Amino acid sequence: DSGVTQTPKHLITATGQRVTLRCSPRSGDLSVYWYQQSLDQGLQFLIQYYNGEERAKGNILERFSAQQFPDLHSELNLSSLELGDSALYFCASSGDFNQPQHFGDGTRLSIL
Amino acid sequence: AQTVTQSQPEMSVQEAETVTLSCTYDTSENNYYLFWYKQPPSRQMILVIRQEAYKQQNATENRFSVNFQKAAKSFSLKISDSQLGDTAMYFCAFMKDYAGNTGKLIFGQGTTLQVKP
Numbered sequence: 627d628s629g630v631t632q633t634p635k636h637l638i639t640a641t642g643q644r645v646t647l648r649c650s651p652r653s654g655d656l657s658v659y660w661y662q663q664s665l666d667q668g669l670q671f672l673i674q675y676y677n678g679e680e681r682a683k684g685n686i687l688e689r690f691s692a693q694q695f696p697d698l699h700s701e702l703n704l705s706s707l708e709l710g711d712s713a714l715y716f717c718a719s720s721g722d723f724n725q726p727q728h729f730g731d732g733t734r735l736s737i738l
Numbered sequence: 739a740q741t742v743t744q745s746q747p748e749m750s751v752q753e754a755e756t757v758t759l760s761c762t763y764d765t766s767e768n769n770y771y772l773f774w775y776k777q778p779p780s781r782q783m784i785l786v787i788r789q790e791a792y793k794q795q796n797a798t799e800n801r802f803s804v805n806f807q808k809a810a811k812s813f814s815l816k817i818s819d820s821q822l823g824d825t826a827m828y829f830c831a832f833m834k835d836y837a838g839n840t841g842k843l844i845f846g847q848g849t850t851l852q853v854k855p
Contacts, residue, residue, distance in 0.1 A: 668848065714781060720841060722841075723841035726773070729775075729784075731780075734781075
């Protein structure tokens with residue numbers, strides 16, 4: 627158990643819809659990272675938050691947004707969903723930037 | 739931009755034998771970190787081993803060790819005494835190390851390892 631909790635584990639929805647993925651980091655970790663794993667793109671960094679502030683953006687679409695709340699949990703919002711958004715979305719957390727990242731079990735998003 | 743390349747999409751090894759997974763990377767940075775992550779069929783991402791580029795000594799974690807060749811930009815993972823539970827996809831990852839580093843991990847494409855009984 628990594629200590630990082632992601633909900634839900636599975637999500638099935640239709641094109642055009644909006645979903646929210648939730649992540650609770652390990653106790654004491656201030657950094658939260660979101661990654662997308664798909665068959666064609668592999669594992670890609672989306673966005674990072676540190677203590678409530680956005681720190682870095684990667685290959686994140688404009689239809690996607692995220693935030694980190696005062697209790698340090700984070701949410702990734704995906705809107706106007708397309709078939710190509712089907713993927714496994716991971717959240718990871720770390721204490722500091724140079725500390726190893728510990729991953730949650732992921733949310734499997736399926737767009738029908 | 740940094741890139742990470744794993745040239746072996748699939749590998750197999752007999753139980754109890756040794757296998758080496760390859761990884762090369764491209765960067766102009768001098769200070770960085772390298773990682774191997776394991777993703778078993780349960781799809782969890784599990785940290786296997788971590789190497790700081792400024793350390794000449796190769797990292798070791800039980801049956802897992804790395805061969806870090808900084809000049810060649812090579813970072814291979816050796817698994818000794820392979821066990822059935824080692825069956826997984828293995829990802830090599832790179833992270834910069836400098837003031838203001840974000841901690842962003844750049845992953846290779848992965849190598850699927852099957853351990854055969």
